[in-house]
Amino acid sequence: MSKRLLAAAAGALLATAPAAAQTVAIVGGTVETMAGPAIPNGTVLIRDGRIVAVGANVAVPAGARTIDARGKTVTPGFFDSSTQIGLEEVGAVDETNDHRLNKDPDHVAAAFDVRDGLNPNSIVIPVTRIAGVTTAVSRPDGGLISGQSVVVDLTGMNVDSMLIRGAVAMYASLAEGSRGEAGGSRSGQTMLLRQVLDDARTYARNREAYNRGQFRQLAASRLDLEALQPVLAGRMPLVVEVNRASDIRTTLAIAKEFGIRVVIGGGAEAWMVADELARANVPVVVKVLQDLPETFESLGERYDNAAILRRAGVKVAITAGDTHNARNVKQEAGNAVANGLSHDDALRAITLNPAQIWGVADRLGSLEPGKLANVVVWGGDPLELLTPVEHVLIHGREVPLVSRETMLRDRYLHLNDETRAYPSAAARPTPVQTPQQ
C-alpha cells in the first residue's frame, strides 16, 4: 500500500473509531448540570462518548473508570460563541488567516463557508480546551455579508470528527467599522442588505428564468443567493454585528420585514433596547469586558450589559470575543457575575444558551443523558481565576492537559545545558491518553 493510501486508511480509522468504547464515572462532585439545580455529591456516568446518567444516586457499573471529583465542580464544557479557532493561527501573518473572503466589489460572501478552511491541527485548539472550553463557534468576518460559521468541538484529527454542525449561521455586519465596505453610511449598509435579501427572495421565485439567463442582474452571485435561502426560510439565523442602539432597532426592523431570525453580535448598547430584543425573541452574543466609549457607536457600552439583558428576558451568550484567548470566556462570565448576573445565568451563558442559540442543544450545553460527554472537572468555582482545570473530557475521552504552551513552559522550567541544547522530542511531555479501562 502506498504511503498515501496508508495515511488515508489511518485517517478513515480515526474518523470512524467509536468515540471511546469505555465507561467513565465522575463521582462525588458538585454537578452543575445546567438542566436544573446543581447536584451536590453527584455522579456523571459516561458510556461510549455520551452521557448516560446524571444524578445523586447513579450506580457505577463494575469496570468503569472512575474520576474522583469530591470537593470539585463538574460542568459541561464551556462554549465560546464567537471565535476564529482553526481559521487564524497568527493574527499578523496573513497566510494563516482564513476567516474572510475579500470579495469585491459587492462585499457579499454568503456562500463563503469556513468549514473547508478549518485546521483541526491548529495550535490554538489545545491551548483553548485545556482551559475548559470544549466547543466553539468558528466564524467568518469582513464585508457586508461575511459567510457561514460552524460549531466545532475542540478535538479530533480531522474536521469531520470535530464538526458538530456546519452552516450554523450567516454573518452580516452593520457595524461602523464595516461602513466603508458597504456603501459608506449606515443607510447605505442597510440599503445593500435589504437589496441582497430581496434579490435572494426574487431569485428563488425565478430560478428557471435566472438559469436560462432570462432575468435581470441581481445584487449577488448565484452561489450567494442560494446560500441565503435558509436565512430567508427561517432555518438559519442571521448574526448581525451591530452596536448602537438605533442600529440594533434597524436590525430588528429588517428581521421583521423579511421574516428572518436574527442574533445580535457585538451589541454594545443592547441593554438600551433590552425590552425590544426580548419582545422580538432575539438572542445577543456579548463580550462582558467592554465599558469604554471606544467608538461613537458604543458610547453606552457597560459591564452590566448581560445582566440587564437577562433581566429583560433576553437569551444571552457570553464570548471572549477573541480567538487565541477564547480560553478567557470564563473570565468574561465571572465579570458578568461581578456586575449583576447570577452565577447560574453566567454559567448558562457559556454552556446551554449558546447550544440553544446555535441549534445544537440536542447534543451539547448541559449534562443530561443522551448528550455528548463534554465535561470539565474544576478544582473549585469554575469562574474563579485561581481555579485549576482538573479534567477535560470531550466526547467522553479525556484530553491530556498539554499544549504547545505547556510544552514550552516545561522545556524552559529548568535552565541548564539541556535547555541550551534543546531537548529532543523524547524529552518532551508526551501527550498520552489517560489510561483507559
Next chain:
Amino acid sequence: MKRALSALLLAAAGCAHAGGPSSQQPKPAASATVPVPPVPFPSTYHPFRSVPTLIRGATVMTAAGQVIPNGQVLMVDGKVAAVGQTVNAPAGATVIDATGKYVTPGIIDVHSHLGVYASPGVDANSDGNEATNPVTANVWAEHSVWPQDPGFVRALENGGITSMEILPGSANLIGGRSVVLKNVPSRTVQGMKFPGAPYGLKMACGENPKRVYASRGPSTRMGNVAGYRTAWIEAAAYRRKWDDWDANGRKASDMPTRDLGLETLAEVLRGHILVQNHCYRADEMAQMIDISHEFGYHIRSFHHGVEAYKVRDLLAREGIGASLWADWWGFKMEALDETNANLAMVHQAGARAIVHSDDPGGIQRLNQEAAKAVLAGRQAGIDVSENDALRWLTANPAWALGIDDKVGTLEPGKQADVVVWSANPFSVYARPEKVYIDGALIYDRANPNLHPVSDFETGLLPAEAAR
C-alpha cells in the same frame, strides 16, 4: 481580535526617569555636574483634600511582606501613617469599617497609552505614535495626553489604578519620552504629573518598527539595531560636547546648540531617564542588553517580554524588570511562544515581574491578570504568595518607574494611594469600593458624587438611557 489588534498597533515601550534608580541597579556612569536644562512643563499636581482616615476590619495586604487579617491602615496628611493589627488613630479621624474587605496599595501600570490613544479611538484622537521617523527621541508623550480620556476614570473605578506611565507607541525604534501620572481628574496634564517621577524613554524592538518603516527602512531586525546604535553614537557625541562646554567654564558664546532628541538620549546616558524597552523575543532582549553595554546605559524594564521566561536568568543578572501580560499571545510571530507561567517563572528566577496592560481594557483588571499568572505558576510547580503577586502590581512597577520610595507598598511615610476591594483582589468578583490617592478619597462606589465623569462623557447619552 480587538485586543490583539490593539496590542499590535499600540504596543510600545519605554520610559525612564530622571532621578536615580532607587534599587540595586547597575548605574550608568553619571556626570552630575553637567547642567540639565530646567524641565519645562513642571508638575502642578497637588493632593486633593484629605481627612485623617482609619480603615479597619479589612485584610490588609501591604505588598511589603505582610498580610494582616482584620488589620488597620491609618492615613494622615496624605501619607500612610500606620499599618498594623491595631493602630492609634487621632481623635476625630474618619473611620471606615471594611470588615470582610481587602486593602491594597494603589495599582500601578507601567505601560499605558491612556490619553495618547484616547477613547473614542477616532483618528483625531490618535496621538501615540509620531511615526514620521524611526528615531523620535525628541517627542514627549505628555504633549499628547488628553486628560479627559474616559479611560482614566475606568482605570480608577474598575482597576484601582492610582499611578501609571503613559508611553509613546511602538512604531519607532526610539519613540520618545514617557510621563508618569497620578490618576486624578485634572484639566491639564501638568495637574496629573507625578511629582518627582523620573522620565522614561520608550524604545521598541522587532516587528513593529520593521512593519511601519518597511518601505524606507529599517525593514529588518539588523536595520533596527543599526538604527539604535547610530542614535546612541550621536547621543554620546552630544553628551561629550556639553561635558566639554561644562569643563571649559560654560562660556555663553560657546554654548552648544540644543537638540531635543539628543538631549533626551544624553539624559539616558547620564542615568536620569529610565529606558522602557518594548521587546518580545528572548534573543532580541539579549541583543538590546549588548547595545546597552556598548553605550553604557541601563534598561530599566522590558515590556511585553512574551519570551522573558527563556532569558529570566539574564534579566535577573542584569537587574532588568519584566513587564508582562498574563496571557496575550498569537497576534504576531514574536508573540507566539507564550506561556501563562511567564510571570511566575521570571519571579522565581529573581527578576522583577510586573503585570502591565498596554490596553485601556486591560488596565481595568491587572489584578485579574495577576491571578491567572499565579494559577499558571502553581500549575508549573511555582507557588507565588499573594504578597508577591501583589508586588507584581504595586511595588515592582513602582520600582520600574523609579517611584518605589514614594508608592507601591503600605508602609508608614509612603504616599497614601490605597484601594479598598470588595473581596480578595485575586478574585474575579472583586471590585474596588474606595480608592484613595494621597489620602484623598477619589472614588467611592457607594457615593455617586465620587464617580468621576470626564468632560467627554458628560451628557453623552440621553437622560432616558440612564437606569
